[in-house]
Amino acid sequence: MNTLNTTVTSEADVPEEKAIPVQDERPAETVIEEGKTVGTPFADDPKFKLRNVEVFYGEDRAIKNISLDIARNEVIAFIGPSGCGKSTFLRCLNRMNDSIDICRVKGSLQLDEQDIYDSKRDVVELRARVGMVFQKPNPFPKSIYDNVAYGPRIHGLANRKSDLDDIVENSLRKAGLWNEVKDRLDATATGMSGGQQQRLCIARAIAVSPEVVLMDEPCSALDPIATAKVEELIAELSESYTIVIVTHSMQQAARVSHRTAYFHLGHLVEVNETDKVFTSPEHELTESYITGRFG
């Protein structure tokens, strides 16, 4: 609970000066108009249809009236300075914020035209469809096999041992880990390297065949080689999954995503094709951020 809470406070309570250290350089006339996003936030037949989303931590409004569509099988990157609410927003998509007592979510969030925050909605079923990979690799302190098999087991996806073996092998293959670990599936996962652990976490997430994979800064704890492997993996996964990735690395966003969304102080400022965001951003805040003037 502790880390969770700290992320929360860092996202909600950080005063403006800290979120934007070189605030002075920001053009003085820049005013963010609430609920207004430049670019192309909407799509036809989206996977996620998110309208007027607001998130409160107690009295603090961490997400301010955001509307966004996430298309099927696209990779969308959320970028923005620390404390801008991108992780908070990501966590709304599979209700990982539920365990935080003071967190309230308003607005309409739909997955395949079904309300995510409907009181009748089963959060377990939702998370089986919308998997998540976290910032720090967090394998269970169990064997590699059991890590991947855990999801299919609790959801009853495999009735026979051979089915489960197949799922584990397929998931590890998709995560590009099979050749490295096929001879030591019984070894504990915590003994692997950081990059392997993160790919194992991705294998674990896709073992339950989700439709969407949410990734919260998946490479921030990895070295460049492991990062390259994970990015490769994201590109491959995008063929069959919708991927939402939060990242602090703009190069990474440029490399892996189709669309990029720029968040700023709880606002969604701009959403555009990734190429366009990084070559000719429409909003001046986006431009300031990607040119490194703050953030």
Added chain:
Amino acid sequence: MTDQRSQAELVRQSLKRRYRKERRFRAYGIAAIAIALSALVILFADIIGKGHTAFIKTTVTLEVDIDGEAMYLDDASDERQMKMADFVEPLIRALMKEIPEAGESDRDDVRDLINPYASNQLRDALRENPELLNTTQTMTFLSHTDVDVYVKHAGDASYSIKLNEKQRGWVDALYERGVVDTGFNDVFFSRGDSRDPSRAGILGAIVGSLLTMVVTLALSFPIGVAAAIYLEEFAPQNKLTDFIEVNINNLAAVPSIIFGLLGLAVFINLFGMPRSVPVVGGLVLTLMTLPTIIISSRAAIKSVPPSIREAAEGIGASKMQVVLHHVLPLAMPGMLTGSIIGMAQALGETAPLLLIGMVAFIVDVPDGFFDSATVLPVQVFLWAGSPELAFIERASAAIMVLLTFLIGMNALAIWLRKRLERRW
């Protein structure tokens, strides 16, 4: 340049000061540990010094002529005759034979060398095997406690020797010839309490402690762990749970005798449960141990990294699955350690058990949860309060046994923690 040099000089001086401070601080620490250790050494030396003799018993081995005529007995299978028969006479005659210098007038002094219960031993042997009548048997009996004290502590000023001069001479002679002998005190480990120190043992107390601990563990571990899981994982954060938390922490600090009063008032007076029984003792100790187990279990649950919880939730594990599959296995070592330490505390607890009657004088080894019993620390309390020095040495020996159990339990806790500890 001069500026820089003087700065380096200043740093060097402050370094010297810092190191001096560090050395002083380390000396304080070593002194503290030395004091604690020497206190421990004194304690152990005292207990072992006083108690080690309790592990030695003094016996008398006699050629007993089981003469039916002298015992007024001609059929050992006849229960009525057995009740009337005199089992002391053959023992006295056997002793007199060993001490030729003793005359008829010394009969009483001779009789007092052998344990008053020795005649029962002879009777039991006959009852078991009536054919022994009118034969001569070599039998070993416990000596009288006074002889035991004399043999073990002659010359020790703190013990008063109750044998008279004549008796001392006899015992010395008999000891020389091996008729009076010493050996490992198996009686101490195989019998319950007794009025006679040389026949008193701690088996009754050990069994009583064991039964009480079984009740305590069976109740306090599941209840404590369940309460900790609920409070940590499921309970809403509100005034009520805050209130409960404060009260649990408070209960851990309540003097144990209060729990004894509670047990007396509720379990015995209100529910009408019997006095002095392990069940009630276990219930009272459960109340006392629960806060310890709840607090340590909650700490263990809290120390499970949130990333593991998130990982499981992210895959779609329900709350129950997160707790059962991930939190509980990871928290188990901490919970077990806390519980074992709680149990060790309960094992050494005396005050609450005095109030529910487990302080009664109980000779028989308890044979069930509803049989009157006493426990080890209470046995120590009973013997330590006795005026007879022979009991004092047995109290020290009982303390040694109790400490052995406690050290064993704590070692088990450490071993379990080391064994089950997992890295993540």
